[in-house]
Structures are given as C-alpha cells and as structure tokens.
Amino acid sequence: MRNLIKAHERVKDFDWEHSYAEKPDRYPTKYKIPRKTKDPFRHLIRDYVSMEQEKDDRQYGAMEDALARSNSAGKAQPRWMEILKIALPTVNFGEYAAMKSCGQLVDTVDNAELRQGYMAQMLDEVRHTNQEIYLNRYFAKHAADPEGFHIGLKARGINMFGIAGRAALEAFFVGDPIEGALNLQVVAETAYTNPIFVTLTEVAAANGDNVTPSVFLSIQSDEARHMANGYSTLAAVVSNEDNLKYLQDDFDRAFWRQHSFLDPFLGTVYDYFQKDRGNSYREKWTEWIAEDWVGSYISKMEPYGLAVPECFAVAEEHMKWKHHTTAMLAAASWPFHFWRWDPLTQSDFEWFENKYPGWYKLYGGFWENFAQITKASDGINPMAAFEALPPLCQVCQMPCIMPRLDCSEVRFREHVGRTLPFCGAMCEKIFFDEPIRYEQTRNFWQQNDGTSLDEYIVNSGLLRSDGHTLIAQPSLDTDRMWTIDDVRAWGMEITDPMVAISAQLAVTNGSGGAPASNGSSNGSSNGAVNGTSA
C-alpha cells in the first residue's frame, strides 16, 4: 500500500522558481494568488484515468447496449427530443471553452495545488466535449427525427441563440483568467451545472429519453471536482485583501453574463419542451440557484468580502418572465432555426398558469394564435404578428425584449458614432466599463442583413434531405410540412433593425445622435423583417 499522503505532497512539489527564462505574462491578471493553498484535487493521475475509464465504459456501454436495444432515443417524446438539437451543441461550447480556460489557469496561477486541479479539469472538459457530441451523433443515428441533429455544430454557428450562447461562454477564457474562472467554475459550474446536468435529466427521463441522463449524470460526476476548483480559486482570491477591490465587479459581471443567456435558454428548454410535465424551471432555479448556490455558498462568502451580486435581485425578478419572452420569440422566428416546435395545448396552459400565475394573460394569446398558424397550407408568417423583430444586445446577444415585451428594459446608447442596443442596465454597464471587449462584436442581424429568409435557410443548410422541406417546423405535424417554397412566398428579407431604429432615434432627437439611454421601451421601433405574409 503506497503512502498516499506522501504521494500527494510530492506530486504537488513540482514547481520551481524559473531562473533561466522568464515566462511571459500571456494572460495578465490583476489578482494576486498565494503560492500555496488548499488542494482541490485529491486524485493521482493513476487513479484518475482508472476512474474515468470506468465511468466511460459504463456510459458508452449503456448507450450502445441496453439503451440502443430498447430504442430509448426513438421512443422518447418528440417534443422533448426537438430541443436537444440546439441544446446539445450550444452547451458543448461551454465544455470546449472550459478546456481553454484551464490552459490559461495553469499558465497564470502560480500555485501547484490549484494547477493539479486545473490539469484534471482540462482533460475532463475534453471528455465532456466528446460525450456531448457523441450524444448528438447518437441522436442523429437513433432519434425518430434525426434532421437537425446531423448538422449540430454547424447549425450552432449560424443560429441566433447558438451565437448568444457563444457570447456567454467565451467569457470562460477570453480575458483575465481569474475572471474566466469566476464565470466558469464559480458561476456556470457551481450554480448552473445542477440545473443543466441534474434537473434536465429528470425532464429527459420523464419524457422517455434515458440516453441523455446517462451522459449528463456522468458529466456531473466530474463537475463536483470542478466546483471544488472554483471554491479553491475563490478562497485563494479572497485570501489577499488587495484582490477584493476587483472581485465584486468581476463576480457581478460573471453572474450577469451567464444568467443573461443560460436562464432564458434553459428555461425555454425546460418549460416549453416537456410533454409529461413535472417541475417548472423557476422552481428548480429557486432550489439550485437561489437557495443552494446563493443561500448556501455565495452568501457565506460575505465575511470574506464577497457579496451576492446586486444584479441577482434583478435576475430573480426577471426569472418570472424572461424565458417565456425568449420562448415566444424563438417560436415566432421558427423558420430561422433547426428544430420543430410542438404547439402548447390546453393542459400546457394550465400547467404554465399554475407554475407562473399570470402567465396566460401575458403569453396565452400568443400561444393560442401560434397553434392556429402552424399549417403550411395556410402559409401564415408567424413573424407578421410582430411589428418588428427586436435588436440584439451588444453584450449578451439576446433579444432586447427582457424581461417582457410590455416592460422591456431595452436602451440605446451612442458609442463612437454608432447607436448600440442593450437589453438592460447591467449589459449597458458591462459594455461601457470595457467597450474594447464588445465594440467589435457583430450580431446575427448584421451578419445576415439584406439576405432573403429563404436564401438564408438554403445557404445555412436548414433543409431536410429532400432538399425542399424545412428542418424547422412550427408543429410536429407531418401531413403537409413547410417547404422552402412556402417561405419564399413570404418574400421576406432579413434586415438589421438597428438601421431603422438609429434613424428613428436621430429624428426623435433632432440631431442625428442617439439619446443617452432608454431610447425605446419595447424595441419595436421598426422591422427586422420586411415583407408580406401570405
């Protein structure tokens, strides 16, 4: 029996003071990290690879054996399976970005204990990246409707919500490595992996999909170690008082960056794609984020100088409606995407009203109407119901309609001769604190401005294998599916709404310049899509 304590001590004594060549400051950090801290990673590589191999064998073995033979993927609720077409590739970038974040941390954090943890996490993230794409491919092979799964990572790149996902997740590894760790380990992994990898598996299983839980729960078994990395990193940061002057701002920003995408996205996945219904996303959010993460973790950091972000209260209030608003826009813009919607039914309405009192009054009309315009033979353009499609926030890339259309916190600000949209005060502040980080970002509308919708669909590969039928559909109806000809008949052109909004604001202000803030309350100043509906 080898002496484990000695072994751990020695493998954490590999660092030395370099004297021949000075390492460049590749990823500068303003934080000072002590050389010695608590050890978050209590595994030797020998034990780690053995443990991971066993977990891999169990998970991949189940997928190829019992789950394949029972055709779990083929028999799952189609409503649920559809949203995995975007959910899997989007979450996947988080894993890949995390791998890069760990490389930065190994370089920057001069602390052998923490480095060991980052090293194992780095390989874990390759594991998760591979697992999720393996699952995506598995569904391409076994799902009842594979179209959409077969273009996962390509479709992520061109999809407006895939792009918004990248905006949040790039924060794991672009910038100060410690700020990256706050985004990744302290917020995304400690707060959000439970809603993603634990509670979503309950929804999946309840809806007949036993494959996703096999993968997600195996991933989550690694996340506990990553949370420990986050805790140790945070403990190291707060141990030096000089760090506290930066920490709160960076932490607030990290929470908001992750919340602004993950909550509307996960809430839509969770609440709008359950068929056999259980808890609501808000219930799970309250349990995991408000009570567990804030209540049992972050609030206990207060004696050390870290407070719950002020914007948390805003987020908590937004959680009542934010994802419903997102889901409404996502459904209305269904031809842009690569999954099918299953229109809500009366029993869904009752569930929503029960879980979110007041929901029907605010959203029921939209969904009642949506269910009426799904027939391709009617050819109705769902976007025609909106005066406009909204601008996308310069920071989070989410539509500027939050938390609700009727009380949107959208604001427009001028920056270097351009009028830029922000979804709310926090994204606006984040931008103006460090404009250099966001000012070059182009959004989905800008990228596709001037393209006709049918051209966008064809060029993006969003047609089924007959080259005619859309992958995206507003319903699961297969009698007469929507084709590219139906969309072409709308004569729609994608336009960047900011062109018209900027012009309108200039007229309003009479000077050609944009107002300082709160230029519009609902983002409906002009159309993102011009055309006529059939």
Next chain:
Amino acid sequence: MTAAFPGAVGCAGKPTRDFTYVASRRRRLSEYEAVTCHTQPDVLTFDQVGWMLRDANGRPPWVTESTALHHPNWFAFRDPASHWQRTYVRMQAEQERGIARSVEDAAAHGVLDEFDPVWVREILGRHYRAWSYAEYGLFRAFAVAQRETLSDTLGNVYCFEAFDRMRHAQAIVLHLLELEDHVEGFADDGAKAVWLEDPRYQPTRQLVEELVASNDWGELAVVTNLVFDPILTEVAVSQLVRRFGPFHGDPVTAHLVGTTERDRRRNLGWTQEMVRMVTDESVPEREKNSEIIRDWITSWTPRVREAARAMADVYDVPPLQVARFDDVLAAAQGTQEQLVEGLPLSVEVRV
C-alpha cells in the same frame, strides 16, 4: 425502423443519419472525427458572425499569430492515432495499471530488494527523479499551447501531450515511493536540489524553462517532439534508465519508461503529420513554413545536444557500464537526424 415512432418524419426524403458537416479523411466518418471536429468555432466557416468577446487589449479568443506557421485551414489536421478522450484515457489507464502491476509483482517476489543500491540511490533517486521536473515543465508548456492552437484537432493532441507529461512526472514519483517502502534508507529528497543546482542538469532546465516561456505552439511541438525527445530524453531516460536498469537488478523501471516511449512515439507521429500538413504542396506558404521549421530545428538542436552532453558524467555513475555515453549520444543524434531528413521540408536542414 423508427418510422413507427411518434415524431418520425417519413415524407421529406430519407433522413441523413450522421453528421454531414465534417470533411472525413476516409470514406466513412470516424468516431474520432465525429466527436472532435468543429467543437472549436471557426470564424472562417460556420461561425462567420465573428468573435463575441475580446480581452482588455482587444484580442479575440484565437489569433493566427499564435504560431509563425501558416495554414489556410488548421481544422484539416487529423491525429494519426485518432485519439479522443475515451481512447486516450483507456490507453493511459492500461499503461498505469501495467506499471502498478509490474511494481506490485516485483515487490511481492523480492525483486525490489535486488536492485543495485547505487542504481537506486543515484540513478533512480537523483537522476530520474530530477527528470520528473523536466516532464512537469513540459506539461505546463503544452497545457498553455493547447489553449492557443487554431483548431480542435490540434488542441486535443496538445492537451493529451500535456497530460502525458504530467503522467510521466507522477509515475516517477510513485515508483520511487514504492522503492522507499522496500529499500531501507532510500529517499528521493535530494532530487529537487539536483534539478535546481547540479551543473549537469542546468542546460536541460534552461531548455525546459525556455520552452515554458516560448510563445509559439508550433515551435513547441517541433522542438519537443523532433529534437528534445529524440536526443535528450533518449539519452537521459531511454538509453540510461531503461537500458541500464536490468543490468542493475531493475527490470521494473524499464516498464515505466516503456510507457513514456509509447507516448513519445504517438507525439512524434502527430508532430510529423503537422509538419507534413503545413508543407503540403497545396499550402501557399509551404516554403515559408519549411524555412521556419528548419530555423527552429537548427537553432534548438545544438543546445539540446549540449544539454545531453552535460549529462555525460551521469553515465559513469552506474556500477556496470552497459553502454558508452558517446556512443549513445551519437546514436540518438543519428536517429534524430534521420527523423529530420524524413520531414517533407523543401529546404535543407544543416545543424
């Protein structure tokens, strides 16, 4: 088969049941390609909207200046070993189990007690343990390099090599801990001082520190896998620790070294493939790439040879002279020269 299930679509052509966005190297998409390719966004193909975030200096997530090498499509790289996490971890778990089992068997049969005491104290306890720091340094260098590589397929081989290096470093430590349990009075506690102060190891330490400080991921792989390992690791580890061991009653350590040599072969293989890729006739900058690689090899090789020569005295330490240092170094240099000659460079490499 699935047409009978709810949600199936039977009226829009025969559905494609595999990824269509990966350019497979072979007729059928491999598992390795399927789970690896395009996990890194590419603003030249699917992610043309561009980067969403920059650092405080305006730098985007990835920059082409991270290596002096040029290629129009780094995503075309394929690992010749086709490793993804599952196959990589399975291989390393098997290697680690093999090491643990061979040490366990050796301990059970009293083999560890038969090791020559000078061998244990000087070569394993000081020399080989000092080498673990070199491996750790290379772990750090590759961990950073994987952050910067310009495609997912490259990022993964760099990440795996980083992990290899940490595995080697830890395996040495664990092996010596076993010896502590069985060889009375043995401890490796002087090795860090050897690494930091012994003149015989300072040129190696300098090389490792320079590799950790280097900012070009292409250079790191070329220098480590085509120069450092074939000459220095070959002389310091393979020809000494592996080859001399059995003559000093130690058939066990050779097994450990063997697993590191397996990793070395794999890392050499993908580095050769990377060189082939950037010098392929389809690459507009192939001439420039050849010159850059030549310059890396010609600037580092003399210093790596020098670092190997600095260890010449270590070959005098084992009681039995299994091989002469000069012969070993000459052979390693010869093999490395052949490796370089075998690279498809359009320029001659003269060291």
